[in-house]
Amino acid sequence: MEKIEEIIAQVDxxxxxxxxxxxxLDMLSDPHTTATSLAAFxxxxxxxxxxxxxxxxxxxxxxxxKIDTMSQAISHIGFNEVKNLVLALSVxxxxxxxxxxxxxxxxxxxxxxxxxxxxxxxxGKRLEMKKIEPFYLAGILHDIGKIFFLRAFSxxxxxxxxxxxxxxxxxxxxxxxxxxxxxxxxxxxVARKWQLPETILKCIQFHNDGRVDGELDxxxxxxxxxxxxxxxxxxxxxxxxxxxxxxxxIWQFLKVEPGVIESLCPEILSAYNQAVSISFxx
Amino acid sequence: MEISLDKLEAGSVLSQPVINNYGQMLLPAGVEVSMRQIIxxxxxxxxxxxxxxxxxxxxxxxxxxxxVKRASRRIKNxxxxxxxxxxxxxxxxxxxxxxxxxIGKSK
Numbered sequence: 001m002e003k004i005e006e007i008i009a010q011v012d013x014x015x016x017x018x019x020x021x022x023x024x025l026d027m028l029s030d031p032h033t034t035a036t037s038l039a040a041f042x043x044x045x046x047x048x049x050x051x052x053x054x055x056x057x058x059x060x061x062x063x064x065x066k067i068d069t070m071s072q073a074i075s076h077i078g079f080n081e082v083k084n085l086v087l088a089l090s091v092x093x094x095x096x097x098x099x100x101x102x103x104x105x106x107x108x109x110x111x112x113x114x115x116x117x118x119x120x121x122x123x124g125k126r127l128e129m130k131k132i133e134p135f136y137l138a139g140i141l142h143d144i145g146k147i148f149f150l151r152a153f154s155x156x157x158x159x160x161x162x163x164x165x166x167x168x169x170x171x172x173x174x175x176x177x178x179x180x181x182x183x184x185x186x187x188x189x190v191a192r193k194w195q196l197p198e199t200i201l202k203c204i205q206f207h208n209d210g211r212v213d214g215e216l217d218x219x220x221x222x223x224x225x226x227x228x229x230x231x232x233x234x235x236x237x238x239x240x241x242x243x244x245x246x247x248x249x250i251w252q253f254l255k256v257e258p259g260v261i262e263s264l265c266p267e268i269l270s271a272y273n274q275a276v277s278i279s280f281x282x
Numbered sequence: 283m284e285i286s287l288d289k290l291e292a293g294s295v296l297s298q299p300v301i302n303n304y305g306q307m308l309l310p311a312g313v314e315v316s317m318r319q320i321i322x323x324x325x326x327x328x329x330x331x332x333x334x335x336x337x338x339x340x341x342x343x344x345x346x347x348x349x350v351k352r353a354s355r356r357i358k359n360x361x362x363x364x365x366x367x368x369x370x371x372x373x374x375x376x377x378x379x380x381x382x383x384x385i386g387k388s389k
Contacts, residue, residue: 232373243377244362244363245370262376
């Protein structure tokens with residue numbers, strides 16, 4: 001079988017979205033769904049409820065006052081954000097139980113993904129970007145393609161990671177060499193199978209350089225920059241230890257003033273530590 | 283890092299105080315030495331002094347020379363690029379500080 005056909009077959013085999021999320025999608029597309037019925041549904045899962053409430057109360061959202069119930073959470077951050085949070089937390093839970101491979105720790109991988117989610121959310125808020133709602137989820141899922149390779153082609157991916165380190169090459173280059181596609185494209189296929197929104201799809205597919213079809217895209221550029229910052233601050237590890245230079249045009253494009261990243265650091269570290277603690281609690 | 287007084291340039295920042303043979307402090311740590319001060323040190327027959335390396339000057343908190351040197355190697359190893367603008371310099375400095383914290387905690 002051609003490698004690409006094998007990959008497509010493996011995408012078909014990839015786990016479907018967690019039930020709680022699928023059910024949420026159904027509820028959200030039903031015009032009769034209310035905040036109360038949604039809150040009641042999520043509250044049936046105490047673990048999910050606890051994690052969502054802790055996340056909503058964390059510096060990621062920076063809300064005034066404490067949120068004690070799911071109804072309050074929905075009221076403050078909206079249906080879509082709650083839905084995104086459910087998916088983010090579920091995906092981490094679903095895929096944190098895979099075996100790590102040589103030079104690729106699952107725990108460090110998810111810590112990095114959480115960091116990118118946290119940083120892109122905080123950066124988006126600081127830069128007063130308009131559509132930051134999906135950022136946390138986009139950050140969590142940005143490297144989901146690596147999880148795909150790890151799960152479907154564990155032995156080969158071990159070799160790919162080893163080769164990238166040994167040859168000091170970009171991981172995508174070695175993935176392309178071995179599989180014909182890289183983790184960005186594989187991640188896009190998985191996210192498309194899950195029928196995720198366009199914003200998430202493009203953040204996954206194009207976060208390596210922040211450009212969609214050669215043009216800088218505000219949301220993708222933010223994920224790209226958050227990825228770099230997470231690597232610089234060593235918040236988790238996404239397979240490789242090296243840090244790529246961010247696209248030089250991104251700073252002006254996103255209107256990042258010098259000093260902004262440094263000023264955000266304490267908030268980033270606090271939010272990251274809380275998010276990691278929440279995500280890995282049982 | 284330790285350098286001989288012959289190689290000392292005006293503008294270098296002392297990482298340690300300069301003490302003469304009588305135990306008197308001639309210059310405190312943190313001073314940015316001037317030409318005049320360099321000449322003064324020579325009259326005191328000072329041979330070598332400790333100055334902050336390029337990366338040590340970026341860090342406000344004193345992590346200690348050893349930690350900063352190790353952190354400097356660590357960040358340079360990880361970045362396959364040299365900062366070319368003020369934002370990249372900011373990232374580099376943040377990475378350096380973070381590396382110092384990580385190395386300092388692991389001791």
